Amino acid sequence: xxxxxxxxxxxxxxxxxxxxxxxxxxxxxxxxxxxxxxxxxxxxxxxxxxxxxxxxxxxxxxxxxxxxxxxxxxxxxxxxxxxxxxxxxxxxxxxxxxxxxxxxxxxxxxxxxxxxxxxxxxxxxxxxxxxxxxxxxxxxxxxxxxxxxxxxxxxxxxxxxxxxxxxxxxxxxxxxxxxxxxxxxxxxxxxxxxxxxxxxxxxxxxxxxxxxxxxxxxxxxxxxxxxxxxxxxxxxxxxxxxxxxxxxxxxxxxxxxxxxxxxxxxxxxxxxxxxxxxxxxxxxxxxxxxxxxxxxxxxxxxxxxxxxxxxxxxxxxxxxxxxxxxxxxxxxxxxxxxxxxxxxxxxxxxxxxxxxxxxxxxxxxxxxxxxxxxxxxxxxxxxxxxxxxxxxxxxxxxxxxxxxxxxxxxxxxxxxxxxxxxxxxxxxxxxxxxxxxxxxxxxxxxx
Numbered sequence: 001x002x003x004x005x006x007x008x009x010x011x012x013x014x015x016x017x018x019x020x021x022x023x024x025x026x027x028x029x030x031x032x033x034x035x036x037x038x039x040x041x042x043x044x045x046x047x048x049x050x051x052x053x054x055x056x057x058x059x060x061x062x063x064x065x066x067x068x069x070x071x072x073x074x075x076x077x078x079x080x081x082x083x084x085x086x087x088x089x090x091x092x093x094x095x096x097x098x099x100x101x102x103x104x105x106x107x108x109x110x111x112x113x114x115x116x117x118x119x120x121x122x123x124x125x126x127x128x129x130x131x132x133x134x135x136x137x138x139x140x141x142x143x144x145x146x147x148x149x150x151x152x153x154x155x156x157x158x159x160x161x162x163x164x165x166x167x168x169x170x171x172x173x174x175x176x177x178x179x180x181x182x183x184x185x186x187x188x189x190x191x192x193x194x195x196x197x198x199x200x201x202x203x204x205x206x207x208x209x210x211x212x213x214x215x216x217x218x219x220x221x222x223x224x225x226x227x228x229x230x231x232x233x234x235x236x237x238x239x240x241x242x243x244x245x246x247x248x249x250x251x252x253x254x255x256x257x258x259x260x261x262x263x264x265x266x267x268x269x270x271x272x273x274x275x276x277x278x279x280x281x282x283x284x285x286x287x288x289x290x291x292x293x294x295x296x297x298x299x300x301x302x303x304x305x306x307x308x309x310x311x312x313x314x315x316x317x318x319x320x321x322x323x324x325x326x327x328x329x330x331x332x333x334x335x336x337x338x339x340x341x342x343x344x345x346x347x348x349x350x351x352x353x354x355x356x357x358x359x360x361x362x363x364x365x366x367x368x369x370x371x372x373x374x375x376x377x378x379x380x381x382x383x384x385x386x387x388x389x390x391x392x393x394x395x396x397x398x399x400x401x402x403x404x405x406x407x408x409x410x411x412x413x414x415x416x417x418x419x420x421x422x423x424x425x426x427x428x429x430x431x432x433x434x435x436x437x438x439x440x441x442x443x444x445x446x447x
Contacts, residue, residue, distance in 0.1 A: 062270070071431065073425070078267075079264075085338045089334050113132075115341075116129075116131065119341075126279035130278050132276060137163070142323055146287050147204035149287050151232060153230075155179075156179055156204055160185050162183075162208045163212045163238055188419065195226075200229055210237075210246070213409075214424070218252060237260070238259075241264070256278070256281075261274070266335050276329060290322075293308065359380070359427040365437075369444055381427050384425075385406075385422070390408075390421060391421055394447070398439075398443070405423070405439055406424050
């Protein structure tokens with residue numbers, strides 16, 4: 001068979017070689033109460049054409065952000081990706097998600113990762129960056145463990161403006177490392193006081209800019225308070241396009257920056273894959289997780305690239321490794337690099353300006369609708385509105401009208417009555433004036 005090439009004889013031979021009587025014997029450690037009594041309730045096998053029809057019908061039930069006016073955000077943004085990006089990343093010499101282990105035959109891959117690192121350092125205002133991580137949430141968690149190693153402290157303060165998924169991933173990854181997490185309540189109004197919680201036992205304070213609720217903040221005073229106490233400031237950015245307009249974290253005194261790079265070169269894809277970005281001060285270079293591509297010269301004096309400081313679990317460091325992530329998001333990082341290269345410095349700033357201007361137009365329209373209150377005084381391309389009805393029901397009603405109206409805060413932070421009427425609304429360059437008009441009119445009807 002095409003996908004199951006082993007014969008019954010092959011299986012018997014393999015089982016005999018490892019000394020077991022049956023495949024079931026390989027699962028003796030699974031408790032009997034966890035075993036199923038019969039087969040999984042799935043349809044019997046079908047022909048290829050029938051399978052395609054079945055899955056196409058299933059996919060058609062989705063309301064795709066590419067097909068209707070979409071104002072979804074909350075960490076994943078529907079930007080236009082130039083056709084050149086997908087064309088170039090599918091070239092044979094690029095089409096791999098893995099970091100090269102043999103630099104002498106992988107100079108092209110290493111060269112673009114070096115460019116990726118350079119771009120990240122420039123837009124974040126930092127001195128060094130690695131060759132990417134899985135996504136923004138794991139980059140945030142890695143930044144926290146990195147700060148704990150640098151400061152040799154175990155207390156971490158998380159802002160109430162940090163994306164709840166990032167908080168949950170950080171709590172999960174630090175649970176067995178002895179790191180004490182203190183998470184502030186949801187900062188939907190903005191203006192929380194984090195400096196008062198910093199003391200001589202604090203490893204780092206983690207903030208997000210723009211915040212989860214869209215607020216923009218100058219964290220320079222907080223950075224100064226952290227440094228006065230010997231702590232580090234970690235700044236998270238979930239919308240990388242904001243760095244084309246907003247003061248970069250490095251300019252505010254950040255020590256480590258964790259970014260979700262999905263907005264550049266990577267479509268929504270119903271949730272992934274995405275690309276994690278990590279940058280830091282050069283003095284913290286040896287504690288950075290993941291891989292770093294460095295520039296060198298070969299024996300003939302020619303410019304070349306190599307993996308640098310990749311002291312990881314597969315490189316015998318085991319529990320002493322700076323990270324136990326096994327690869328970088330190479331192909332997504334390449335898409336990021338190509339998109340940012342196509343934009344250039346002026347184009348990147350222009351893209352950011354378009355996003356902000358669109359958000360301002362929508363905020364003005366929504367503020368004019370009875371019962372809607374725009375919460376934010378400041379924002380980039382995403383802001384929070386308070387509705388007279390629960391946001392979950394409003395979003396469902398908008399979806400019935402073929403509009404993806406935003407993300408209800410209660411979907412990501414359930415169980416808090418004060419958040420049930422809050423809706424996150426994001427605007428990108430992909431949203432037209434007609435989209436803005438459609439959302440405003442649909443909200444008038446629904447409310």
